[in-house]
Amino acid sequence: MRVAVPKEIKNHEYRVALTPTGTRELTARGHEVSVQASAGEGAGFSDADYEAAGARIDADVDALWQNAELILKVKEPQPDEVARLTPQHTLFTYLHLAAEESLTRGLIKSGATCIAYETLTDARGGLPLLAPMSTVAGRMAVQAGAHSLEKAQGGAGVLLPGVPGVPPATVTVIGGGVVGENAARMALGLGADVTILDKSLERLEVLDDRYQGRIKTVYSTADALDSAARESDMVIGAVLIPGAAAPKLITREMLGNMKPGSVLVDVAIDQGGCFETSKPTTHAEPTYLVEGIVHYCVANMPGAVARTSTQGLTNATLPFVLALADKGWKQALSDDPHFLPGLNVHAGQVTYQAVADAFGLDSVDPASVVR
Ligand SMILES: NC(=O)C1=CN([C@@H]2O[C@H](COP(=O)(O)OP(=O)(O)OC[C@H]3O[C@@H](n4cnc5c(N)ncnc54)[C@H](O)[C@@H]3O)[C@@H](O)[C@H]2O)C=CC1
Ligand SMILES: CC(=O)C(=O)O
Numbered sequence: 001m002r003v004a005v006p007k008e009i010k011n012h013e014y015r016v017a018l019t020p021t022g023t024r025e026l027t028a029r030g031h032e033v034s035v036q037a038s039a040g041e042g043a044g045f046s047d048a049d050y051e052a053a054g055a056r057i058d059a060d061v062d063a064l065w066q067n068a069e070l071i072l073k074v075k076e077p078q079p080d081e082v083a084r085l086t087p088q089h090t091l092f093t094y095l096h097l098a099a100e101e102s103l104t105r106g107l108i109k110s111g112a113t114c115i116a117y118e119t120l121t122d123a124r125g126g127l128p129l130l131a132p133m134s135t136v137a138g139r140m141a142v143q144a145g146a147h148s149l150e151k152a153q154g155g156a157g158v159l160l161p162g163v164p165g166v167p168p169a170t171v172t173v174i175g176g177g178v179v180g181e182n183a184a185r186m187a188l189g190l191g192a193d194v195t196i197l198d199k200s201l202e203r204l205e206v207l208d209d210r211y212q213g214r215i216k217t218v219y220s221t222a223d224a225l226d227s228a229a230r231e232s233d234m235v236i237g238a239v240l241i242p243g244a245a246a247p248k249l250i251t252r253e254m255l256g257n258m259k260p261g262s263v264l265v266d267v268a269i270d271q272g273g274c275f276e277t278s279k280p281t282t283h284a285e286p287t288y289l290v291e292g293i294v295h296y297c298v299a300n301m302p303g304a305v306a307r308t309s310t311q312g313l314t315n316a317t318l319p320f321v322l323a324l325a326d327k328g329w330k331q332a333l334s335d336d337p338h339f340l341p342g343l344n345v346h347a348g349q350v351t352y353q354a355v356a357d358a359f360g361l362d363s364v365d366p367a368s369v370v371r
């Protein structure tokens with residue numbers, strides 16, 4: 001199969017979808033891999049590294065896309081990339097379609113087969129291609145939030161661990177999944193007073209057992225969210241309803257009850273955000289203020305630690321990339337019931353129910369498409 005790896009073009013996105021190690025796995029199986037010139041540079045991989053693994057380096061972006069059958073990316077296609085997609089292409093990347101109607105409509109129009117990392121499942125009920133980046137984003141959320149609490153960033157001037165005689169900051173994490181647990185662990189490690197809210201009692205039991213009371217767990221209700229807003233120095237939004245737009249859990253009205261200079265870190269921004277006043281930001285300008293509350297809403301947080309993130313992401317995607325290249329998308333998806341939910345759009349139709357629901361579109365069952 002002809003596999004192409006474009007250079008990412010989203011603001012401050014330095015990850016790349018395939019490492020030289022992954023390239024070698026593909027070329028050893030007889031696949032042709034074209035990597036856009038300097039695509040791996042931000043993650044510390046040179047063109048020569050890819051060439052040594054058997055890839056062709058292509059400086060001509062038009063030719064790269066035109067010759068490709070399988071396109072491997074990291075971030076959702078940007079408008080210039082959507083314009084390059086045709087029915088011949090299978091695209092494998094993060095899509096987060098429920099947050100972006102124009103992208104969804106663009107992919108429908110393209111006729112391409114679009115498979116999202118974030119909606120693949122595993123036998124334990126997890127999201128195996130979201131998990132590595134959720135781990136990164138959860139860990140980064142506390143770094144970003146701690147920086148945002150500094151006065152120069154508009155924050156209240158609070159140090160997470162406090163000092164002897166001054167109590168630590170209060171950090172609330174909404175959603176105790178992969179992002180949430182990793183954020184809570186980091187905040188705990190830095191000496192903050194940490195609480196996790198979740199709607200899943202089962203998940204709260206796991207966390208309670210794992211942290212033995214060092215992290216408090218609270219069932220997520222409107223009352224609990226009200227208290228979290230009033231009492232916290234930092235609130236981290238880490239909820240997910242797979243494939244769907246995030247619920248708005250902290251409203252604009254609730255900001256008035258928060259301490260001035262406290263910080264909201266909305267990691268769920270890639271699914272539209274879980275705070276009413278969130279809007280996507282970039283690493284170039286990560287924060288903004290609403291009613292004296294600092295908002296950090298970067299939709300590609302792992303891009304900032306591209307070396308670690310690229311390795312973590314490609315470790316998880318490689319088996320699926322190999323299946324797509326070896327068997328073609330139809331056979332690969334039909335052979336694996338956990339790969340199948342990755343299919344979001346095919347030949348002009350939405351194949352993921354929650355995405356169709358978000359925009360009032362019709363959807364078709366992905367199983368019917370691979371038969
Ligand atoms: N901004 C960024 O750069 C990145 C963002 N993300 C996003 O972070 C979000 C979280 O991802 P994961 O932790 O992997 O998901 P997950 O599925 O592991 O965890 C989500 C948790 O939210 C809980 N939840 C759902 N509704 C809730 C509610 N109303 N109140 C409290 N808890 C609720 C669920 O029970 C679950 O435990 C996703 O939107 C993901 O796309 C992930 C990586 C990078
Ligand atoms: C999950 C995601 O959107 C990211 O890693 O950028």
Ligand SMILES: [Mg+2]
Nearest residue numbers: 076096270299
């Ligand atoms: Mg996004």
